[in-house]
Amino acid sequence: MKDNFKFLIELMKLRLSHIMTFRLGFFGPFFIDTSYFLVQLFAFEAIYGHVDKIRGWGHGEILVFVGTFSLINALNMIIYFFGVISIPEKIQTGELDLYLTKPVNPLLRITFEKINPGSIPLLAFSACIIAYGVKEIDMGFSWSNIIKYLFLVFMMTILYYDMELLIRCCAFFVFSVNNLTKIEETAIGLCLKVPGIAFYGIYKFIFYCVLPYGIIATLPTQALIGALSVKGLFFGMAIVCIFTFFALSFWSYGVHRYESASS
Amino acid sequence: MKMIRTENITKKYKRYKKQEGVIGSIKGLFHREYEEKIAVDAFNMDVDEGEFIGLIGPNGAGKTTLVKMLTGIIAPTGGEIQVMGFYPNKLEKAFKRQYAVVMGQKSQLFFELTAEDTLRLFKEIYRIPEDEYRKNKNFFVELFQVQEIMDVQVRTLSLGERMKMELIVALLHNPKILFLDEPTIGLDAVASKQIRTFLKNINESRGTTILLTSHYMEDIKALCKRSIVVNYGRKIYDGDTDMLFEQYQKSKKMTIYFEHSVEPDVPEYCRILEKTNDKLVLEIPKQNTEKVLESYIGHYPIRDIGIEEEEIGSVVERIYKGV
Structure with a gap:
């Protein structure tokens, strides 16, 4: 554990040195991510400026929801997104060979080798929106709800990672995962705009259990506003455990069936 | 001590046989025919500690597939394989700490950073203590005479210089076995000769077992006492390199x-x-x-x-x- 930590620190230092070699590459993402965030915010205001309530959630709750989704997405972008999305290319080109021959967990290395500080401002923007939403809701918040919220943000960041990993691991068995990533993008786009509580029946099953993007921001938001039941909390934890198990097993299965690319 | 032992090791691939044209592609959507390609066929090999072995064969003979199985990158379809007592495809860390692999066409270096940066990362990957790291680094840097280019961006290095760096990175943790897959590919005569001298030195002074695959007869002739010739995945010669050239060249x-x-x-x-x-x-x-x-x-x-x-x-x- 301690050795892995030292390795990760060295890996991140290298990544930062690498990014800082190109000034535009270093400062560019700050502007791009900020612009992307503002576009999302305007889109949200355009939709919810004319809607009073969605299943009991008012404007304040929706703001907390959008801020939370954005916060989890920002954590994803900063920590592992660019590493995980490189998996299909590494499999197809045979670059994975060199990762498999080193005595560190290849997945650990891939996950953290492309951290992206360019998305750090997104964290601050997301926190501002959440704070603004909380102010609009105008209710007292308990420490217990805040701790539950932070815990669920952590868990949902893992779930987001699991989903990304599961889809990218398909590259071990199929030539291209482009269509799967399109499904992923569509599902995320939808669940970013519509809170999970708005889904019924089969849609609820799909977005809670199959492609669980529906719970990613919904459960932490419910925790913060005190609307999350114990059953809901355990459901969220169970989903994270199940998907983490599947994602890691799928990766391990893929690695042992990896055929490498012809040199 | 046997460093490598394989018994009837086989690797088969399944390849989709696509019929010609658009009609063939449409048919392929519903019914596919596959053919079996045997990359390595019932291959037996024993390698002793400290040996320098050449693995020779034309393109597609199965050399790289064999190296990939020995390093655990891919799993064999059949047969038995042991490298330093480990089954490679279990990908155990204890096993991976004891060997190194250099692939002439795949780089381990970070192109935008310096070779020194990559070395620091490898120090953590292999958990090399600071004093051992410094000692080994200085030894290889001096041996290769690359002091001047240690803090230069890798992408500005020549192919020969880059290959020297690849070898230093690979040898930093004192591996017991070094797998080299076409290390002199694309290098000019001078750089190839330097690499050969370096490898010979490592094999003799450190007792590192080296398995070298190469297209270049000069590499094999200059370095390997024993050669294994592979064609269509099968071993067709295993013996003294001088004898091989004497008899067949x-x-x-x-x-x-x-x-x-x-x-x-x-x-x-x-x-x-x-x-x-x-x-x-x-x-x-x-x-x-x-x-x-x-x-x-x-x-x-x-x-x-x-x-x-x-x-x-x-x-x-x-x-x-x-x-």
Whole structure:
């Protein structure tokens, strides 16, 4: 554990040195991510400026929801997104060979080798929106709800990672995962705009259990506003455990069936 | 001690046989025919500690597949395989700490950073103590005479310099086995010679077992006491390298550049491979090389002359045919 930590620190230092070699590459993402965030915010205001309530959630709750989704997405972008999305290319080109021959967990290395500080401002923007939403809701918040919220943000960041990993691991068995990533993008786009509580029946099953993007921001938001039941909390934890198990097993299965690319 | 042991190791791939044209593609959506490609076929090999072995064979012979199985990158379809007592595809960290692999066409270096940066990362990957790291780094840097380029961006290095860095990175943790897959590919004669000298030194001074795959006969001849020739995934020769060349290398290739246009005499036992006004490429029976060389030097205005070993494909073909 301690050795892995030292390795990760060295890996991140290298990544930062690498990014800082190109000034535009270093400062560019700050502007791009900020612009992307503002576009999302305007889109949200355009939709919810004319809607009073969605299943009991008012404007304040929706703001907390959008801020939370954005916060989890920002954590994803900063920590592992660019590493995980490189998996299909590494499999197809045979670059994975060199990762498999080193005595560190290849997945650990891939996950953290492309951290992206360019998305750090997104964290601050997301926190501002959440704070603004909380102010609009105008209710007292308990420490217990805040701790539950932070815990669920952590868990949902893992779930987001699991989903990304599961889809990218398909590259071990199929030539291209482009269509799967399109499904992923569509599902995320939808669940970013519509809170999970708005889904019924089969849609609820799909977005809670199959492609669980529906719970990613919904459960932490419910925790913060005190609307999350114990059953809901355990459901969220169970989903994270199940998907983490599947994602890691799928990766391990893929690695042992990896055929490498012809040199 | 046996470092590598394989028994009837086999690797098979399934390949989709696509029928021609659009109709064939449509048919392929509903019914697919696959063919089996045997990359490595019932391969047996024993390697002792400290050996320097050459793995020779033409393109597609199965050399790289074999190296990938020995390093655990891919799993064999059948047979038994043991490297230092480990089953490679279990990918155990204890196993991976004891070997290194250099693939001539895949780099371990970070192109935008310096070689020194990559070395620091590898120090953490292999958990090398600081004093051992410094000692090894200084040893290799001095051996390769690369002090000047340690803090230069890797992408600005020449291919030869980059390969030296790849080897330093690979050897930093004192591996017991070094797998080299075409390490001199694309290098000029000077860089290739430096790499060969370096590898010889490592094998002799550190006792590192080295398995080298190469297309270049010069590499094998200069470094490996023992050679294994592979073709169509099968082992067709395993023995002394000198014997191999003595027995199966029948000719050499001589390239002569003349100062100006000449019409040289060509002995009847030579085969003309290429002829222009000022260039002549000949295939010469090995025993007559010196005689032919003497007949040209002094008699014709020669600008440059080069003698190469026979191509690996011809040697393999001869072993295969048993002639």
